[in-house]
Structure formats: structure tokens, C-alpha cells
Amino acid sequence: MLLRVIFGTFLFCLSVIPSENMCTAQEKEQFIFRTVTNSAFSVNERLVFDIRYGFITAGKAIMEIESLTTYKNRQSYFISVKVNSASTFDWIFKVRDLYISVVDKEGIFPWRFEQHIREGNYKRDFLALFDHPNGTVTTSAKKKYTITPFIHDIVSAFYFTRTVNFSAIKKFDELHLQNFYKDSSYALDVIYLGKEDIEVDAGKFHTIKIRPMVREGGLFKNTDAMTVWLTDDEVKMPVKMSSKIIIGAVVAELREYVEPSGKITAKYK
Numbered sequence: 001m002l003l004r005v006i007f008g009t010f011l012f013c014l015s016v017i018p019s020e021n022m023c024t025a026q027e028k029e030q031f032i033f034r035t036v037t038n039s040a041f042s043v044n045e046r047l048v049f050d051i052r053y054g055f056i057t058a059g060k061a062i063m064e065i066e067s068l069t070t071y072k073n074r075q076s077y078f079i080s081v082k083v084n085s086a087s088t089f090d091w092i093f094k095v096r097d098l099y100i101s102v103v104d105k106e107g108i109f110p111w112r113f114e115q116h117i118r119e120g121n122y123k124r125d126f127l128a129l130f131d132h133p134n135g136t137v138t139t140s141a142k143k144k145y146t147i148t149p150f151i152h153d154i155v156s157a158f159y160f161t162r163t164v165n166f167s168a169i170k171k172f173d174e175l176h177l178q179n180f181y182k183d184s185s186y187a188l189d190v191i192y193l194g195k196e197d198i199e200v201d202a203g204k205f206h207t208i209k210i211r212p213m214v215r216e217g218g219l220f221k222n223t224d225a226m227t228v229w230l231t232d233d234e235v236k237m238p239v240k241m242s243s244k245i246i247i248g249a250v251v252a253e254l255r256e257y258v259e260p261s262g263k264i265t266a267k268y269k
Contacts, residue, residue, distance in 0.1 A: 031133040033074075034150060036108040039234040039263065040162040043068050043077065046258040047238065050201065051083075052251050059085040059095060061252060063158075063238075068105065071112065075105040079155055095119050101155035108160045113153035128153060128180065137180055145183060152179045162236040166192060166208050174213070189213040197268075198229055198240055200253040205239050206232040206266040231266035235259060 047063040061083045069078045078100070085095040097119065102112040110130050117124040127140035130147070137151075138144045152160060157179050164175065171194040178187055193209040207229040229240040237259060241252040 031149075033104075033132075034107045034109075036106070036160070036163050038108060038163050039261075040236050041065060041159060042260050044258060044260045047254060048256045049241075049252040050255050052253065053249075057086055058089055059083065060255070069102065071102050071104075074111075076111060077101075077103045077105055077159075079103055079159065081155055093120050099155050101153055103156045103159060107150065108156065108163060109150040110153045110156040113155065126182070130180075139183065141183075143183065145180070145185075147180055147185060148178065151185060154179060154181065158238070161190075161210075162230065162238075164236075166210075166230075166236070193227070195232055196229065200239050200255070202239065202254040202257055203267050204269065205229075206268065207239060208232050208236070231264055233266040234263045235261065235266075237264060 043065050045063075045065045049061045049063075050057050051059045051061060061081065063079070063081050065077050065079050067078045069076055079102075081097075081099040083095060083097040083099075085093060095118065098114075098116040100112075100114040101110050103110055109132060110128075112130070113126075113128040115124065115126040117126075125140065129138045130151075130153075131137065132147075132149050135147055135149060136144050137147050169175075169192045171192060173192050175190045175192070176187075178185055180186075189212070191211045191213060193211055196207055196209050198205060198207055208231075210228050210230070212226045212228070225244045227242045228238060230236040230238055237254075237257065239254040243250050
């Protein structure tokens with residue numbers, strides 16, 4: 001079960017979603033697509049993380065913006081997240097998880113979300129099709145749920161968070177969050193914890209630090225369990241994620257990256 005926690009920890013890191021920019025009642029009557037200023041990421045970005053428990057490297061995760069595609073006549077990012085156990089751990093607990101999100105390029109919200117879980121003997125496939133103009137999402141179970149406009153899945157959430165201007169936020173201020181998971185919408189908050197310099201395999205970085213605060217219905221109940229470090233620049237690239245567990249902590253650290261915009265100024269020698 002420890003390895004399930006290790007890999008689940010990384011995926012939980014993706015569930016951070018600011019819920020600002022919600023539509024007003026008037027916008028619901030005549031739907032208006034939002035525009036989000038995005039200087040953080042673009043196509044061909046690729047981030048590779050080592051997932052560690054203590055001195056043990058249990059696996060790796062790859063977050064990649066693979067291409068631009070057209071969905072519902074709108075340009076969208078095709079984003080994948082792959083989480084695999086290390087080959088030396090496969091015989092104990094094999095993990096081959098894949099998450100796919102089709103994210104609107106202009107509004108940074110999801111149109112389509114896929115989840116393909118392969119963890120030991122456990123298997124789960126899930127699909128969510130978002131219809132933001134009509135305020136609904138339809139799942140692979142053929143069930144339709146009402147959603148707030150521009151609600152996120154766990155992948156699009158993480159990328160949208162990177163567009164937030166943290167320089168306009170004071171230390172210990174909270175962002176109010178929300179996301180759709182399985183069959184429900186969940187409330188989350190994120191506390192901004194200030195700045196910190198850290199070192200990972202990919203280098204040394206000036207970072208901003210945030211902490212998701214989980215409310216009822218979340219994946220974890222311990223509000224101090226999760227911390228995420230993002231580069232303190234326009235890119236806000238994730239470089240480290242840490243979660244407390246019963247014994248110790250699980251950490252995902254950036255090992256290598258391809259960042260096409262060339263705007264990472266937070267790296268230092």
C-alpha cells in the first residue's frame with residue numbers, strides 16, 4: 001500500500017485549481033469564453049520528475065504538452081501525464097498510469113479528460129467530456145453532472161495555476177479552488193507560503209511555495225500534507241512536490257525539462 005500512496009501523492013499534486021474567473025449569472029445566459037493571459041507554458045514543454053520515498057527512487061512522472069489540436073473548433077493543448085514505477089519496483093507494485101487532458105488554449109480550461117489507471121491488479125478507465133457553455137460534464141458512465149463554468153480536471157488545474165500572478169498575492173493569502181473528480185465537484189483552497197531557494201537534480205531555483213488545503217471530499221484530510229514549489233518567474237515551472245505520510249514523506253523532484261519559451265529566469269548557479 002505504501003507504493004500506492006507514493007504514486008497517488010504525485011497525482012494529488014495536480015489537483016490545485018484556482019476558481020477565480022467564474023462566470024456571472026449574465027454570462028450563463030449568454031456564454032462568454034474567457035481569455036487567460038498565459039506566459040507560463042507552451043507546446044513541447046516536457047517535465048520529468050523522480051518520485052522518491054526517503055533514499056528510494058520508486059518511479060518517475062512525465063508531464064508533457066505534446067501538441068496543439070482543434071477541439072470544438074477551438075485551439076487546444078493536448079497534455080499528458082504519465083506515472084510509472086521504476087523497473088526495480090515493478091515486481092512489488094507495478095504502476096502504469098496515464099492522464100490526458102485537452103485544454104483550451106485561450107481560456108485554459110478542459111474540454112476532455114481521460115484517466116487510465118494500472119496499479120498492481122487494480123484497473124480503472126475514466127472519461128469526462130466538459131460542456132462549459134451548457135454547464136455540464138458527461139462521464140464514461142454515461143452520467144451527466146452540472147458544473148460551474150471553467151471548472152477543471154486534475155491536469156488542466158495544474159497548468160491553470162501556473163498562470164496565476166503570485167506577485168500580487170501576500171504571504172498566507174488563500175486562493176479559492178474547485179475541481180471535478182469522478183462524479184462530484186470539490187472545493188479546495190491553496191495557501192501562498194512565500195519564497196524559498198531549493199536545489200533538485202534539474203538545478204538550483206528561486207521558487208514560490210504553495211500548500212493545498214483539502215476540504216471535505218478531497219483525496220487527503222491532512223491540511224498540512226502537501227507542499228508544491230514553482231519557479232519564481234513567468235514560467236512557474238513545478239520543480240518539487242512533497243507530501244507527508246504516516247511514516248516520512250513522499251517527494252517528486254524535477255530531474256530534467258524542456259521549456260520552449262526560454263523564460264526561466266529563476267534558475268541560478
